[in-house]
Amino acid sequence: MDNFNEISRYNNNPIIEFAGFKLYLDDLLILGILLFLYEEGVKDNLLFLFLFFLLLTSWTLGTFP
Numbered sequence: 001m002d003n004f005n006e007i008s009r010y011n012n013n014p015i016i017e018f019a020g021f022k023l024y025l026d027d028l029l030i031l032g033i034l035l036f037l038y039e040e041g042v043k044d045n046l047l048f049l050f051l052f053f054l055l056l057t058s059w060t061l062g063t064f065p
Contacts, residue, residue, distance in 0.1 A: 021059060030055045 014022035023031075034051050037044075 024058075027055060027058050030058065
């Protein structure tokens, strides 16, 4: 359980910060998955929508604790 607390996003600094957005590791993973799926030509619009909303909530929860 201690290892989980050490790698928790709320205990770490953001990996990338630009234009007021703080990007943590999970945000970068979601962006990477979105980019990979787009490049592979996946046609599942609902999957893209869910991943986008997950990214959006991740940003709002990270910005406004």
